[in-house]
Amino acid sequence: MSLPQRILLGVSGGIAAYKACELTRLLVKSGCEVRVAMTPAATEFVTPLTFQALSGRPVHTTLLDESAEAGMGHIELARWAEAVLVAPASADFMARLAHGLADDLLATLCLATETPLFLAPAMNRVMWANPATQANRALLETRGMTLLGPAEGDQACGETGAGRMLEPAEIVAALRERHAAGPLAGVRLTLTAGPTREPIDPVRVLSNRSSGRMGFAVAAAARAAGAEVTLIAGPVALPTPAGVNRIDVETAADMHRAVLERLPATDLFIAAAAVADYRPAETSAHKMKKSADTLELALVRTPDILAEVSAHDPRPFCVGFAAETDDLLDNARSKLAGKGLDMIAANRVGPTLGIEQSDNALEVLWHDGARSLPRAPKEQLARDLVALIAERYRTLHPIKEDTTLHAQD
Ligand code: C5P
Numbered sequence: 001m002s003l004p005q006r007i008l009l010g011v012s013g014g015i016a017a018y019k020a021c022e023l024t025r026l027l028v029k030s031g032c033e034v035r036v037a038m039t040p041a042a043t044e045f046v047t048p049l050t051f052q053a054l055s056g057r058p059v060h061t062t063l064l065d066e067s068a069e070a071g072m073g074h075i076e077l078a079r080w081a082e083a084v085l086v087a088p089a090s091a092d093f094m095a096r097l098a099h100g101l102a103d104d105l106l107a108t109l110c111l112a113t114e115t116p117l118f119l120a121p122a123m124n125r126v127m128w129a130n131p132a133t134q135a136n137r138a139l140l141e142t143r144g145m146t147l148l149g150p151a152e153g154d155q156a157c158g159e160t161g162a163g164r165m166l167e168p169a170e171i172v173a174a175l176r177e178r179h180a181a182g183p184l185a186g187v188r189l190t191l192t193a194g195p196t197r198e199p200i201d202p203v204r205v206l207s208n209r210s211s212g213r214m215g216f217a218v219a220a221a222a223r224a225a226g227a228e229v230t231l232i233a234g235p236v237a238l239p240t241p242a243g244v245n246r247i248d249v250e251t252a253a254d255m256h257r258a259v260l261e262r263l264p265a266t267d268l269f270i271a272a273a274a275v276a277d278y279r280p281a282e283t284s285a286h287k288m289k290k291s292a293d294t295l296e297l298a299l300v301r302t303p304d305i306l307a308e309v310s311a312h313d314p315r316p317f318c319v320g321f322a323a324e325t326d327d328l329l330d331n332a333r334s335k336l337a338g339k340g341l342d343m344i345a346a347n348r349v350g351p352t353l354g355i356e357q358s359d360n361a362l363e364v365l366w367h368d369g370a371r372s373l374p375r376a377p378k379e380q381l382a383r384d385l386v387a388l389i390a391e392r393y394r395t396l397h398p399i400k401e402d403t404t405l406h407a408q409d
Contacts, residue, residue: 014123088120117145121163125161190266192270196252200288200297218386222386318343361381
């Protein structure tokens with residue numbers, strides 16, 4: 001397992017900034033080229049000169065520094081990096097990053113880079129536990145950033161708890177592990193997510209309560225595992241995870257078309273969308289007027305996208321979802337067999353789980369095995385599910401020496 005060769009180390013303002021000196025030394029010693037960017041607050045804790053001596057390179061501190069921009073400008077620096085590591089990442093820095101601010105050099109670099117972003121949070125335990133920080137953490141993870149730590153233990157403020165930055169050697173080890181080619185490296189994943197909307201007339205639709213959160217979390221987790229992800233999304237109010245190619249659709253027919261177009265370039269298909277099973281037989285061109293006390297709508301079936309993809313020859317590895325209120329396992333097993341799937345992830349839907357909720361729990365089934373993934377936030381569950389899918393996928397398509405080869409090549 002190797003480290004990224006070119007690391008942009010961001011240092012934000014916190015007492016743990018002193019540990020970033022040792023981190024720089026360890027990374028340089030491991031053969032990495034390290035360039036350091038500091039926030040103004042970080043320079044109050046450690047001088048740029050220290051990082052310059054340890055990295056052997058000029059340190060970047062301000063956005064509007066003519067001489068620094070003449071050397072390696074901020075956009076060039078953002079492009080140069082193979083990985084961006086912010087250690088320590090303060091509560092303030094995480095908040096600014098979560099909301100896309102570009103109010104100093106480091107925040108601008110993070111916004112301007114397309115390379116993987118790693119954050120090693122460091123803050124007082126109450127600040128870490130604060131719902132605002134936790135919401136920012138979840139948002140950053142949803143966007144595909146990787147958090148390394150924090151650890152629990154004694155804090156500089158005299159308290160004990162979660163929020164302490166990982167030790168420099170632990171950060172290097174975690175970076176090495178996370179940077180290694182992921183289990184889905186080079187795999188072309190097409191994924192559907194969210195609801196579909198079937199028009200009744202120009203203002204009314206038939207739809208469902210799917211938020212798309214589980215599918216989007218799976219897209220982010222699969223990207224982090226190295227997959228090339230195309231996310232075909234129904235109407236949802238969610239940000240696109242970093243590095244994911246998104247296609248927005250409205251109806252089941254649009255989704256069907258978009259999936260079939262991607263099929264020749266799909267090794268793995270995950271159907272997380274809650275596709276409407278029926279659509280109005282006719283869509284009125286004008287807003288329908290109310291008159292009678294009852295109204296009958298004729299509905300017709302929509303295409304079963306997943307069943308069709310699974311029956312295709314050649315077919316990708318197919319994973320379905322089954323949201324059920326009753327007989328969870330029996331229904332999931334019959335869908336696994338009926339649609340000819342490789343795997344199915346079944347979840348019970350009810351008032352506190354599943355659709356529209358932030359937590360979920362899954363029963364994952366395949367033809368000769370099963371695994372329960374207990375109740376957890378959807379982001380965590382998505383990572384566990386992707387690890388399991390990768391494990392099953394790799395039993396059929398083992399990693400070749402050259403991981404850039406595609407399964408169907
Ligand atoms: O049969 P059921 O709708 O319960 O199956 C759920 C699975 O099938 C999900 O993975 C869903 O994304 C997929 N599906 C589909 N096209 C449909 C209906 C369901 O791809 N029209």
